Amino acid sequence: MKEIVYYFERDMLRWLRGRVSVVSALIAPAAWLIFVGLALPTTFSEHYIDFITPGILVMTMLGVSLQGGSLLVFDKILGFLNKFLALPSSRESILFGKILFITTRGLIQATVILVLAWALGASLFSLPVVLLSYGILALFGVLLSAFSTTIALYLSDHDSYAAFNAMVSMPLFFTSSALMPYSVMPPWLSAIAYWNPVSFAIDAIRSLQEGVIAWTRIGALALLALLVVAFCVRKFRRVTI
Amino acid sequence: MVPIETSGLTKYYGDLCAVDHLDLSVGNEIFGLLGPNGSGKTTTVLMLTTLLEPTRGSARICGFDTRDEAQEVRRQLSYVPQEMAVDVKLTGRENVSLFAKLYGIAGRDEAVDRALGMMDLSERADDLVRTYSGGMRRRLELAQALVHEPKVLFLDEPTLGLDVASRRRIWDHIRTLRSRGMTIFVTTHYMDEADASCDRVAILDRGRVVAMDSPAALRARVGKDVISVRVTGSVRGPFPEGIEYLGGRGDGEAVFSTDCGSEKVPLLFRWLEERGVTVRSISVHEPTLDDIFLALVPTREDGYGFDDHKFRTMLRRR
Numbered sequence: 001m002k003e004i005v006y007y008f009e010r011d012m013l014r015w016l017r018g019r020v021s022v023v024s025a026l027i028a029p030a031a032w033l034i035f036v037g038l039a040l041p042t043t044f045s046e047h048y049i050d051f052i053t054p055g056i057l058v059m060t061m062l063g064v065s066l067q068g069g070s071l072l073v074f075d076k077i078l079g080f081l082n083k084f085l086a087l088p089s090s091r092e093s094i095l096f097g098k099i100l101f102i103t104t105r106g107l108i109q110a111t112v113i114l115v116l117a118w119a120l121g122a123s124l125f126s127l128p129v130v131l132l133s134y135g136i137l138a139l140f141g142v143l144l145s146a147f148s149t150t151i152a153l154y155l156s157d158h159d160s161y162a163a164f165n166a167m168v169s170m171p172l173f174f175t176s177s178a179l180m181p182y183s184v185m186p187p188w189l190s191a192i193a194y195w196n197p198v199s200f201a202i203d204a205i206r207s208l209q210e211g212v213i214a215w216t217r218i219g220a221l222a223l224l225a226l227l228v229v230a231f232c233v234r235k236f237r238r239v240t241i
Numbered sequence: 242m243v244p245i246e247t248s249g250l251t252k253y254y255g256d257l258c259a260v261d262h263l264d265l266s267v268g269n270e271i272f273g274l275l276g277p278n279g280s281g282k283t284t285t286v287l288m289l290t291t292l293l294e295p296t297r298g299s300a301r302i303c304g305f306d307t308r309d310e311a312q313e314v315r316r317q318l319s320y321v322p323q324e325m326a327v328d329v330k331l332t333g334r335e336n337v338s339l340f341a342k343l344y345g346i347a348g349r350d351e352a353v354d355r356a357l358g359m360m361d362l363s364e365r366a367d368d369l370v371r372t373y374s375g376g377m378r379r380r381l382e383l384a385q386a387l388v389h390e391p392k393v394l395f396l397d398e399p400t401l402g403l404d405v406a407s408r409r410r411i412w413d414h415i416r417t418l419r420s421r422g423m424t425i426f427v428t429t430h431y432m433d434e435a436d437a438s439c440d441r442v443a444i445l446d447r448g449r450v451v452a453m454d455s456p457a458a459l460r461a462r463v464g465k466d467v468i469s470v471r472v473t474g475s476v477r478g479p480f481p482e483g484i485e486y487l488g489g490r491g492d493g494e495a496v497f498s499t500d501c502g503s504e505k506v507p508l509l510f511r512w513l514e515e516r517g518v519t520v521r522s523i524s525v526h527e528p529t530l531d532d533i534f535l536a537l538v539p540t541r542e543d544g545y546g547f548d549d550h551k552f553r554t555m556l557r558r559r
Contacts, residue, residue, distance in 0.1 A: 006342045007325065017330040079324030083385075086290045086320040088312055089343050240293050 003089040007097025011071060016103065027108045029060040030116050034157055036179075037120065053117040054205035055178030057133070058198055060113060061141045065234050066169045068102030069148030073161045076152070085239065086090075092233045097215075098149045099229075103141035129208045136208075136218060140201040142228045143225035150232040153239055172198050242304045244268060244393050244424035245289065249298030252284050252448075259284045261448040262298065267426060271419050273435040274428045275530070276445035282428040283323065286397050289426070290320045293327070303392055318393045319386035323401060325378050329371040329383075333362050336370060337384050344389035356384040360414060376407025383414060394418065396427040400434060412438045432530035436460075442530070446538040456530055463487070463528040463536060466502025468509060470495050474518035481512050488535040493521070496535055498528065507518060 001095075015021060039050045072094075075081045084094050114133075118125060155161050175189065176198035182190045193199050200221040207214035260281040274282050287293035289300050291311040299306060305313040310336075327336050337356055341349045357366045360380040370378060379399065386394060399415070400408040408431075414426055416438055429435055435442050436456045443453040453460055462516040464485065470476075476495045478484050484505055487496040499505045500512035502525035513520050 002345075003343055006339060010331070010339055013335070014328060014330045077320045080324035080328075082287075082292060082322045082324075083320060083326055085292055086315055086344075087340075087343050088315040089345070216549070240287075 001093070003093035004096040004100060007084075007094060008100045010055060011097065011101040012104075015101075024114050025064075025105065025109055029056065029113045032056050032059065032118055033120070037117070038199050043183060047123070049117060049120055049122045050209065051181070051206075052179070053113065053122050054133075054202050054209070055176075056117075057110050057113055057137060057176055057205065058140060058176075058201045059173055060109050061103075061137050061201070062169060062198060063171060064106040064109060065102055065141050065144030066148045066150070066165050068098065068105070068145050069152040069165070070158060070161050071102070072098060072152035073155060073158050074226050077157065090237075091239065092236045094148055095146065095236045099142055099145045100150070103138055103147035106141045106145075107137060110134070125209075132208050132213070133205050136201055136204045139218075139221050139225055140197075143197065143221065143228055146225070146229045146232045150235050153235065154164055172196065191220055197221065200224075243301070245272070245300070245426060247298065247300040248289060250285070250295050250300050251297040252281070252293065253296045253557060259448050260288070260295075263448075263450060265443065265453075267441075267451075269419070269422060269424050270440035271415060271425045271427060271438055273439035273442040274445060275430065275432065275435055275534065276428075277430065277443050280445045280538075281448040282445055283397055284448075286320070286395050286426070286428060290318060290332045290395055291315060292320075298467055301464070317391060319391040320395045321382045321386050321399065325375070325382065325402075327370050327373075327378050327381050330369065331340070332367050332369055333357065333373070333377075333381050333384075334366040336381055337388055341388045345514050346389055352388050356388040359387060359417075360384040374407075376410060377405060379411060380414070383411070387418070388390040391423070393424045393426065396425065397530070398428055398430070400429065400431060408434065413451060432534055436530040443539055444534060451537045452533070459530065459533045460528040463517065463532055464498040464504075465500050465527075466498070466525055467528045468497045468499060468502050468506060469524050469526070469534045470497070470509065470513065471521040472513065472518050472525075473521060474516075476513070476518060476524060477516075477525070481508055484509055487532055488539070490535065496532055498532070498536070502526075 033053070033056045036056065037049045072081065075084070081094075085091060114125070114130065151164055152161055155164065175192045176196045177193050178198065182193065185193060197220075200217045204214045204217040204221065207217070243266055243304050245265060247263050247265045250260060250265075251258070263285060274285060280474055284293065288295050289302065289307060291307045291314050293384060294308065299308065301307070302314045303317045305317065307314050331339075334353060334357065337353045338349070339435060341353050346352050347444040354363070357363050360383050361379060362377065365373065365377065370381065373381065396415070400411050403411065403451050412434060415427070419425055427439070441453065441455050442459065443450050445451070452462075467487070468484075472493050472495055476486070476489065478486055480497070483499055485498045487498055497509065506523055506525060510523065
């Protein structure tokens with residue numbers, strides 16, 4: 001189990017020492033919140049910033065988690081993965097180290113958004129709501145980073161990974177309930193959006209704002225995360241080069 | 242306990258045979274696996290380090306089966322791949338320390354200091370690896386590999402891309418490790434290095450061992466002397482008695498072996514001129530592994546039956 005922390009430390013140190021990546025990670029989600037949250041003309045909500053904040057939070061986790069798979073792609077291309085796989089420590093700790101790092105980095109970015117949303121006048125944030133939101137975001141981050149890291153295990157170069165990322169991230173985001181409520185979606189979209197895991201997380205956080213804990217959405221997210229992580233652990237244990 | 246033992250070790254990529262029934266038994270020695278690119282050296286190392294599953298056959302490291310007891314095998318060995326994989330944003334000490342932690346070593350700080358000291362990196366240990374030269378980075382990788390004092394060390398092309406002085410230094414370190422009782426399995430295509438430092442070498446060609454012996458014994462197989470001739474025109478047999486054609490290299494070089502080189506030179510010269518071949522230079526030297534290699538591994542032009550598509554498939558899947 002300690003190995004997970006060691007792999008995490010390595011990624012964290014490397015990230016923190018690349019100043020550009022840290023600055024970019026903090027500015028990019030802010031830009032989304034400001035431009036989308038304040039600029040988009042909306043008719044279904046008087047206080048769009050309240051509505052959009054959960055969407056941007058989950059979108060950031062989505063982007064960060066899918067992007068995070070490239071960490072493993074580079075470890076693989078540069079020869080680190082071979083060295084790690086030849087170690088006696090358990091192989092799934094490589095996976096869990098990545099999940100921990102990617103999710104932590106996502107939560108740091110989520111914090112930037114929460115602070116900014118609060119500064120921009122978003123209401124409805126109490127301490128329990130914020131804490132539970134972090135929990136939901138962490139769960140979502142675990143799901144997506146496990147998925148992306150395992151996909152990375154099977155792709156041999158960064159171009160293929162970027163192609164995979166582009167193919168997955170945009171459709172997942174735009175077919176979710178991030179930008180508009182189900183009531184204003186065309187029926188075909190609302191059906192897809194309802195079953196999109198991205199919406200599980202967004203809906204759960206929105207319910208929190210209204211003072212409701214949406215157990216079915218959280219449960220669906222947790223179940224999916226559990227299944228995906230279990231699958232990924234199996235893959236990591238058996239992987240050969 | 243035999244450090245490395247394989248029996249019938251075989252790896253297919255699709256229908257391409259990368260390693261073909263490899264039988265090795267490596268003791269406490271520096272064992273060199275030599276061969277041209279794509280001959281199966283790296284595939285062999287990957288199978289021995291449990292990173293790749295053999296199609297057939299088996300391998301044991303210190304008595305543990307690489308397939309059934311992979312975890313135990315990984316405890317016995319260290320593996321330094323071809324790519325120089327050190328984190329440039331971390332310091333040398335942090336790089337080694339990561340491995341010490343992952344190996345779960347007791348007395349971690351001392352072990353890290355010792356490994357860094359052994360590779361002469363103590364003074365620069367706290368600098369970012371970004372500032373290290375290629376030779377230092379390679380030594381840092383060795384320090385990472387040595388931190389848990391493995392019984393068997395696998396080095397895949399350890400001197401690739403290094404300058405002469407750095408190469409010599411790496412080999413000095415490798416010999417020191419052997420003298421401390423470590424088994425070192427090294428792949429290389431630098432014949433001179435293998436010649437100077439390996440206790441035994443195996444020459445691999447298209448996945449098959451074509452020769453395995455000490456460098457001296459292999460050299461003795463070719464005969465006492467080697468005559469190397471640079472010519473314009475093509476060289477064809479049958480050749481005069483007592484002179485054996487080993488093969489051709491680029492730039493019109495033809496290589497022959499014989500028992501008394503200096504006496505055979507005039508004979509060979511006349512023989513070539515009579516056949517309309519212009520001789521540009523002649524030299525006589527003692528056989529090197531390069532010459533053995535030439536004799537044992539046909540070059541592609543010599544009717545290798547080279548399948549470009551298969552070769553690239555193999556490189557990609559290596």
